[in-house]
Amino acid sequence: xxSKTLFYIFKRVLLAxxxxxxxxxxxxxxxxxxxxxxxxxxxATTPAAQKAMExxxxxxxxLIEQYFTYLGDIVFHFDFGPSLKQRGRMVxxxxxxxxxxSLVLGLFAAGISTLFGIILGAIAALRRNKLIDRIIMVxxxxxxxxxxxxxxxxxxxxxxxxxxxxxxxxxxxxxxxxTLALYPMAYITRLTRSSMLDVxxxxxxxxxxxxxxxxxxxxxxxxxxNSLIPVxxxxxxxxxxxxxxxxxxxxxxxxxxxxxxxxxxITGRDYPLIMGTTIILATLIVIMNLLTDxxxxxxxxxxxxx
Amino acid sequence: MQKxxxxxxxxxxxxMPASDKEKEYMVQMRPSTTFFKDGMxxxxxxxxxxxxxxxxxxxxxxxxxxxMFWPYSYEAQLGNxxxxxxxxxxxxxxxxxxxxxxxKLIEQGEVVFPHIFGTDDxxxxxxxxxxxxxxxSLAVGFFASIIVLIIGTAIGSISGYFGGKxxxxxxRIVDVIYSLPDMLMVILLSTVLGLTLDxxxxxxxxxxxxxxxxxxxxxxxxxxxxxxxxLIRGQILSLREQEYVLSARATGAKGRWIIAKHLIPNCISxxxxxxxxxxxxAIFTESYLSFLGLGVNAPMPSLGSLASEALxxxxxxxxxxxxxxxxxxxxxxxxxxxxxxxxxxFDPKLNA
Numbered sequence: 001x002x003s004k005t006l007f008y009i010f011k012r013v014l015l016a017x018x019x020x021x022x023x024x025x026x027x028x029x030x031x032x033x034x035x036x037x038x039x040x041x042x043x044a045t046t047p048a049a050q051k052a053m054e055x056x057x058x059x060x061x062x063l064i065e066q067y068f069t070y071l072g073d074i075v076f077h078f079d080f081g082p083s084l085k086q087r088g089r090m091v092x093x094x095x096x097x098x099x100x101x102s103l104v105l106g107l108f109a110a111g112i113s114t115l116f117g118i119i120l121g122a123i124a125a126l127r128r129n130k131l132i133d134r135i136i137m138v139x140x141x142x143x144x145x146x147x148x149x150x151x152x153x154x155x156x157x158x159x160x161x162x163x164x165x166x167x168x169x170x171x172x173x174x175x176x177x178x179t180l181a182l183y184p185m186a187y188i189t190r191l192t193r194s195s196m197l198d199v200x201x202x203x204x205x206x207x208x209x210x211x212x213x214x215x216x217x218x219x220x221x222x223x224x225x226n227s228l229i230p231v232x233x234x235x236x237x238x239x240x241x242x243x244x245x246x247x248x249x250x251x252x253x254x255x256x257x258x259x260x261x262x263x264x265x266i267t268g269r270d271y272p273l274i275m276g277t278t279i280i281l282a283t284l285i286v287i288m289n290l291l292t293d294x295x296x297x298x299x300x301x302x303x304x305x306x
Numbered sequence: 307m308q309k310x311x312x313x314x315x316x317x318x319x320x321x322m323p324a325s326d327k328e329k330e331y332m333v334q335m336r337p338s339t340t341f342f343k344d345g346m347x348x349x350x351x352x353x354x355x356x357x358x359x360x361x362x363x364x365x366x367x368x369x370x371x372x373x374m375f376w377p378y379s380y381e382a383q384l385g386n387x388x389x390x391x392x393x394x395x396x397x398x399x400x401x402x403x404x405x406x407x408x409x410k411l412i413e414q415g416e417v418v419f420p421h422i423f424g425t426d427d428x429x430x431x432x433x434x435x436x437x438x439x440x441x442x443s444l445a446v447g448f449f450a451s452i453i454v455l456i457i458g459t460a461i462g463s464i465s466g467y468f469g470g471k472x473x474x475x476x477x478r479i480v481d482v483i484y485s486l487p488d489m490l491m492v493i494l495l496s497t498v499l500g501l502t503l504d505x506x507x508x509x510x511x512x513x514x515x516x517x518x519x520x521x522x523x524x525x526x527x528x529x530x531x532x533x534x535x536x537l538i539r540g541q542i543l544s545l546r547e548q549e550y551v552l553s554a555r556a557t558g559a560k561g562r563w564i565i566a567k568h569l570i571p572n573c574i575s576x577x578x579x580x581x582x583x584x585x586x587x588a589i590f591t592e593s594y595l596s597f598l599g600l601g602v603n604a605p606m607p608s609l610g611s612l613a614s615e616a617l618x619x620x621x622x623x624x625x626x627x628x629x630x631x632x633x634x635x636x637x638x639x640x641x642x643x644x645x646x647x648x649x650x651x652f653d654p655k656l657n658a
Binding site: 015018019023027029030033034141142144145146147148149150153154156157160192236248249251252262263267274277278282 | 474478481482486489490491493494495497498502529553586590593594598600610613614616617620624627628634635638639642643646
């Protein structure tokens with residue numbers, strides 16, 4: 001860790017903080033630009049009751065004051081205010097509840113997809129242009145071209161009678177995890193394959209073979225290790241997306257996760273929940289991207305930082 | 307002349323008109339090829355890419371022309387004639403089945419156009435709904451990628467060419483947008499814009515496709531140009547150090563001229579390839595949003611919304627789900643394969 005690296009990390013952290021601030025600000029002002037306000041759709045609200053509601057949630061104050069209150073609450077208390085539609089619950093509690101389910105789901109899916117992706121990719125690269133390589137490439141191309149909602153519904157239709165499809169039970173997690181894992185797995189397979197082919201053509205592989213290193217050592221010690229660097233850059237952000245972005249999968253299998261909370265908050269126009277979910281998910285993704293970038297540098301010292 | 311090798315005398319024979327035999331060396335054995343022709347030739351040879359292209363063209367032509375002569379429309383509920391009670395025999399028809407009144411007509415010897423994919427639960431012809439859904443998906447993909455192309459190229463080339471502070475500011479903006487979670491932002495913006503736009507587009511042609519799709523375009527224009535502009539910037543940065551740019555500048559060419567005449571044509575292949583690969587990603591996004599109920603307005607179908615509606619009755623009517631799923635996968639797959647083929651054919655760096 002020389003001073004240049006430290007400076008780079010410092011710069012990236014600043015940029016990440018700035019990005020999160022942009023997300024908070026943009027979300028806040030976008031949500032407040034919506035005509036009508038959150039209580040318009042409510043049944044049987046007299047103007048007086050509406051005034052009272054707005055006063056209770058602080059919506060009658062000037063916009064800029066609301067903004068700084070909101071920002072301050074987030075930064076100092078990690079408080080996103082109460083939910084408008086689920087009375088008596090705080091936004092942060094709803095998010096944490098959903099997060100627990102989504103996190104388990106996402107971690108399983110990420111683990112499976114990374115493991116199998118690397119194995120399949122390595123096999124495809126080592127057996128280049130053989131039958132097994134062709135089969136792997138055809139299947140992964142098909143998976144990459146299939147939107148997750150189609151994959152999910154097809155799995156649902158196929159296995160509806162064999163496996164539990166309700167995502168809230170433990171056994172019901174199998175199908176959502178598989179659905180979530182298939183796309184990244186296919187992507188990682190392709191990535192590993194091309195990167196491994198690249199590495200196998202390098203001089204140091206030939207040198208290693210020439211000096212009599214065994215085949216297994218060449219593959220695991222030299223080729224695989226070096227070809228995983230591009231994979232790493234994909235896995236970091238993928239982890240964040242898989243944990244946060246499983247909106248569709250959670251809808252199909254009715255998993256009570258954060259994705260479903262987000263979609264419900266949007267269709268139900270639960271403003272604080274929309275804002276809270278957006279901000280927390282965005283922050284997670286920004287942090288994962290940051291970690292990936294730094295890790296990238298640590299793993300491969302040849303990479304020069306701008 | 308051979309004997310006096312180092313003489314300064316000039317041999318007059320060197321200045322005689324060329325004989326026919328000498329001219330033969332100058333004849334072109336085959337016509338010179340341009341970069342474009344060369345790439346096209348490679349593209350033709352790539353069978354996978356060529357078949358994908360045919361599939362795309364076929365699907366596109368069908369989605370444009372089939373609605374023109376198809377006897378049913380995407381929103382007409384066939385069992386619901388004005389002045390009569392709703393005829394339930396038209397709902398949920400299996401492929402190639404007919405409603406009651408249609409069967410009577412057939413018995414009378416008339417020809418009734420078949421419902422190739424049957425009808426949906428509202429008694430609407432499912433085939434034409436799939437065709438319209440394809441149309442929407444393709445249109446979204448195509449226009450979104452054009453928007454991204456224009457904005458990304460403009461900003462990327464400005465940033466790359468002028469460099470310095472302009473570049474710094476633009477690249478920081480790009481960095482921030484790049485790290486925004488795109489799907490969340492798309493959903494957020496399209497919800498909010500949808501509410502604002504609903505009143506603005508009332509009564510115009512845009513009403514049929516709905517504010518969600520318009521806001522999807524706006525979101526694309528706001529967020530998705532960044533990767534394109536990064537790409538262009540990188541290209542321009544390496545291109546502007548080339549000698550021909552120096553020579554253009556030496557002869558007095560201005561910035562706009564150099565960008566338009568020298569830099570953009572030279573990175574056009576990279577631009578087109580990434581624009582082609584942008585289309586499937588836009589189609590993905592649209593179907594994803596439609597699936598979540600944030601896409602096109604009913605009754606206009608899109609492939610995503612068709613799949614989403616079919617999810618409720620998938621056990622009794624699996625074909626409602628399978629057909630849009632197959633169509634969308636086919637479109638995305640062939641676009642991806644074609645884009646890969648384009649890249650192989652036109653990216654000179656890979657041709658080594």
